[in-house]
Amino acid sequence: MQQKINILNKKAKFQYEILDKYIAGIVLTGTEIKSIRASKASIAESFCEFNEQGELFVVNMTIEEYAFGNYYNHKPKAERKLLLNKRELKKLEREVNVKGNAIIPLRLFINEKGLAKLDIALAKGKKLYDKRETIKDRDNKRNLDRIKKNFR
Numbered sequence: 001m002q003q004k005i006n007i008l009n010k011k012a013k014f015q016y017e018i019l020d021k022y023i024a025g026i027v028l029t030g031t032e033i034k035s036i037r038a039s040k041a042s043i044a045e046s047f048c049e050f051n052e053q054g055e056l057f058v059v060n061m062t063i064e065e066y067a068f069g070n071y072y073n074h075k076p077k078a079e080r081k082l083l084l085n086k087r088e089l090k091k092l093e094r095e096v097n098v099k100g101n102a103i104i105p106l107r108l109f110i111n112e113k114g115l116a117k118l119d120i121a122l123a124k125g126k127k128l129y130d131k132r133e134t135i136k137d138r139d140n141k142r143n144l145d146r147i148k149k150n151f152r
Contacts, residue, residue, distance in 0.1 A: 005036060007108040009043045014134060016104055016123035022092070024118050025083035026058070031066035032074050036116055040064040041108060048082065048103035048120055050093050056082040058105060058118065082118060095122055 012018075028036070035041060046061040057079045065073045084092070095101050107119040126134070 005039055005108075005110045007036075007039065007041050007043060009046070009104065009106050011044065012104050012106050012121070012123070014131065015126060016102065016121070017126055017130070018106075018121045018123050019095075019101065020122040021106070022084060022088060022120050022122075024056070024120050026116050026118055027081040027083065028116055029072075029074050031069040031072060032063050032080075033116055034069075035063050035066045036108065037110065038066075040066075043105045043108050043118075046105050048105065050089075050096070054089060054093060056084060056089060056092065056103070058082055058120075061105065061108075082120070092122060099124075 040063065042062040043058075046058055048056055048058050050056055059079050060077060061080060062076050063074065064076055092103060096103060101122050101124050103120055104123050105118050106121050109117055109119070111117050
């Protein structure tokens with residue numbers, strides 16, 4: 001049985017307000033998918049952007065070089081093309097251009113068929129006071145759970 005690969009962008013939900021989610025395929029080479037299956041990837045600092053032809057690329061995603069790859073190995077920080085329906089791409093491009101939102105990756109995973117997929121989200125950046133609210137809500141929830149646990 002194959003192990004579950006689930007690489008998360010933990011800071012995304014803190015720094016951005018998630019508006020809409022999509023699941024996109026990624027165009028990868030052989031050594032890239034082998035590194036992802038070995039959990040040697042990071043999406044912490046990555047983001048998505050459109051090129052001139054209207055194609056969506058993930059930028060700054062780090063996939064470490066495959067340990068057993070020779071001169072066929074890949075570049076760790078290369079731009080990688082994302083695969084979505086044309087209708088979804090047009091909607092995302094319109095939202096990014098008109099409203100100034102961002103597209104950020106939330107999770108990199110391998111589905112049942114063994115294909116690498118990327119959960120991306122249309123997101124709006126949070127202001128400093130929104131981040132403080134998030135911290136306050138999290139602390140209040142933690143304290144409430146602690147009180148409930150002691151009460152039982």
